[in-house]
Amino acid sequence: MLLPDLPIRAALPELLAALQAGNRAVLQAPPGAGKTTLVPLALLEAPWRPAEGKIIMLEPRRLAARAAATRMAQLLGEPVGQTVGYRVRLENKVSARTRIEVVTEGILTRLVQDDPALEGISAVLFDEFHERSLQADLGLALTLDAQQVLRPDLRLLVMSATLDAARLGPWLQAPVVSSEGRMHPVDTIYLNPRRAAGLPPRPTDRLAELTPAVVREALYAHPGDVLVFLPGLADQRRVGERLEAGLAEDVDLHVLHGELPLDKQDAALRPAPAGRRKVVLATSIAETSLTIEGVRVVVDGGFARVPRFVPRTGLTTLETVPVSQAAADQRRGRAGRLGPGVCYRLWPEIDHAALPAHLAPEILTADLSALALELALWGAEAPNLLWLDAPPAPALAQARELLLRLGAVEPAAPKAPDTSLIHSATQSPLRPTGHGRELARLGLPPRLGHLVVRGRELGHGATACALAALLAERDILRATDGRPAPPDLRLRLEALQTGRAPLPGLQPDTQGLRRVREAATALRGRAGVRSADIEPDLAGLLAALAYPDRLGQREGADRLRLVTGQRVQLPAEFFAGSDVFLAAAHLDGPANAPRAALAAPLTKAEVEELFKEQISEQAEVQFDAATGRVLARKLRRLGALVLSEANLPNPSADDVAAALLRAVLDGELRALSWTDHARQTQERLVFLHHLAPADWPATATEALLADAADWLAPNLAGLRSLAEVGRLDVAEMLLQRLPGGWAQRQELDRLAPSHLEVPSGSHVRIDYSDPAAPVLAVKLQELFGLVETPTVAAGRVPLLLHLLSPGGRPAQVTRDLRSFWQTGYFEVRKDLRGRYPKHPWPDDPMTHVPTKLTKKRLEGQ
Known part of the structure; x- marks a missing residue:
């Protein structure tokens, strides 16, 4: 040969x-x-x-x-x-x-x-x-x-x-x-930075605006055919619509992607007829393997569509990302296969070095459910096989969980230790069930395989095959104004059934319809389904089989609560208000605010029948913030979804107290009645704990939150509302924590009294808010005759004296009263005597009679 x-x-x-x-x-x-x-x-x-x-x-x-x-x-x-x-x-x-x-x-x-x-x-x-x-x-x-x-x-x-x-x-x-290649020289032309600065930031808008102009420039300046790399089919459509009107009569426009009919693929790959040229709008499919005859110019948009799986949400979305340097070199090389060529890169040269060398392999970013099923069929755990990059443990664990939920695998019987193999410490072996083997034989992703098999078992095989084929392909509907079609899956099944637009303003993709019909026919053959009748109203029921984790219950007008507890946005205008339960087949949008892009409703009866083995009944005693009370209900749940509820007349007293305790803790004890007496009692105890932590319990708010089950919970017995909680005596509850009982209460009053009697006879409140420096704020004249600084804690801690003017304003702060009388007093007296002449300002405050009266009232006594 x-x-x-x-x-x-x-x-x-x-x-x-x-x-x-x-x-x-x-x-x-x-x-x-x-x-x-x-x-x-x-x-x-x-x-x-x-x-x-x-x-x-x-x-x-x-x-x-x-x-x-x-x-x-x-x-x-x-x-x-x-x-x-x-x-x-x-x-x-x-x-x-x-x-x-x-x-x-x-x-x-x-x-x-x-x-x-x-x-x-x-x-x-x-x-x-x-x-x-x-x-x-x-x-x-x-x-x-x-x-x-x-x-x-x-x-x-x-x-x-x-x-x-x-x-x-x-x-x-x-x-x-x-092997050395036979590559002809290729000139590389980068986008002018000034031109790039004026372009829209979004790749789709950027490419639609820039690509047609560059293609026309290339056709004018260089011989040969032009190969254009764009991220996806939507970009091909936008660019094609703008190009068609302005191309010369001798230039043919082709698109190239894997879903085209063979004759159109061949037309894009064949050389242009004599005297004509062609422009081929291609996806990444044309980077390698394919030879497109006649190409001498490449226009590289610089983006690719890649799947990204987020284990935290369980979602896989297609993202438009910048190409890698390796992919850009592959694309550039297409211009030099037949002779010297030129490559237009639609990004500035300064940005090229910032591109990643290679994109991450799919095994690190994809949904691994199909891989996990294949491993179970092979009878091996992932660590026992040779991988260039091992599948990530979190994504693989989530894939295994999905397969267990679908009934495709089950835990294998424990095996004797085999020291020659590396075993995962976090995964137990799984083996395929008969159901799992049948899913694999269908050649579909596990979710869609489960949809076909269970749908057939329920007597809806033809509709299940049609829906699986629909979900495996790109959307077959779009609005005539170019916007995405409504998210209702039933509309797609109607279009597949009739071949026509199900609603005004919608347009079916004829090529997409053909592909889906061929795929559905092949699926029916593999699944042994004889009927071809499609029932669009079954879309929600069947989608729930494929996506049991995306079954949702309406929560307000425009939000779904999924069975997993996650919330997703619902385009409510496309569904009836009576559609309470919906199954979301596709989710898009950011991971922190996903949106149901394809969904369909199902009835509560269908939910109960499909998932009856997963529905649980439980008593739920919870605090209701709207009423401020603890409510007791008997609930039937499917995961986070509530299927029915009824009042529970005699809930457990312990459950009620626990719910009330959670509500009080959620509010960080603000529901308690923190009177001045309660707050000062807490501060006095904190002061003594600061001095002697072994003898006095911690009562700072952080400690009270941590120990609430010990001191607060017993006092909640018999209560049902926050209003009742607010009537509790907080000071008494704090004092109940003292291990020494009544004797220690008396010791509290001795060591950290709430008030101090000053020489004038007044009982002044002591401020313990700073446990390192208790404060006594008192009018200066009321301390006349007192020489030594007052103390607490049996004389160990002098009070920080805030000496006040007759008007109650701070005049001086001191911890040494004797020194103040001897020196500082006379400076303070100069200022205060002018402002308060009716009050006594003696020359010897240490011997003067203490008072809170003016001179006149004092003389009249």
């Missing part, structure tokens, strides 16, 4: 020798080297491959799998399906003669699971491994395990254009073979 003269040919002898000497190898080859088409053909003649032995090559996308198989078949002069074939979802072109099968990632996983020994397969090739999809990582982990245990003769080859060979080679314990 004569292979085309592509750069990879120079590396083939070394690669074949490496696979002859060992069972693993790594191939690093840049775009355009020919690895995807020539390597599998070269391996057909390898001496270690039996004549009947197959070569399986994994491609991450359906479009790339078809294109690779078609190109190899052309090189052999055969139609696809003979020596070279492919298998992708909903499509199979292989025969008994097929020796090279190009498959997508889910197909490989099923092959390994169905036949762990991979009988009849000589080699497994992982193409474009740098994309690090979840299924590629899983497929490689399972295949490595099969090779180690059952098939040491099985060859594994990992291929990529931008591979981190320095890391991957040692990890696989495999030689690394590199």
